[in-house]
Amino acid sequence: MKNDMGISYLPTFTIESEIKSGDLCEIKTDLSSKTITAVCAHHKNRWISPLMQLFIDLVTANEK
Numbered sequence: 001m002k003n004d005m006g007i008s009y010l011p012t013f014t015i016e017s018e019i020k021s022g023d024l025c026e027i028k029t030d031l032s033s034k035t036i037t038a039v040c041a042h043h044k045n046r047w048i049s050p051l052m053q054l055f056i057d058l059v060t061a062n063e064k
Contacts, residue, residue, distance in 0.1 A: 009036065 007027065018024040040059050042048060048056070 011036065 009031075012019075012026075015024055019026055038059070040056060042052065042056070
């Protein structure tokens with residue numbers, strides 16, 4: 001995280017301690033969307049471990 005380059009759109013609660021310590025700084029924007037999209041992909045013909053299946057189940061729970 002300390003390479004002095006890059007911008008990321010993260011929920012504030014995930015980086016509160018880094019903001020307080022000065023390791024990261026917040027950039028105010030006019031963005032109105034609070035949605036963050038994540039993508040989980042896996043090869044359909046490969047074995048899925050029980051932990052990976054649990055993760056897939058958790059992230060797709062609202063879709064069912």
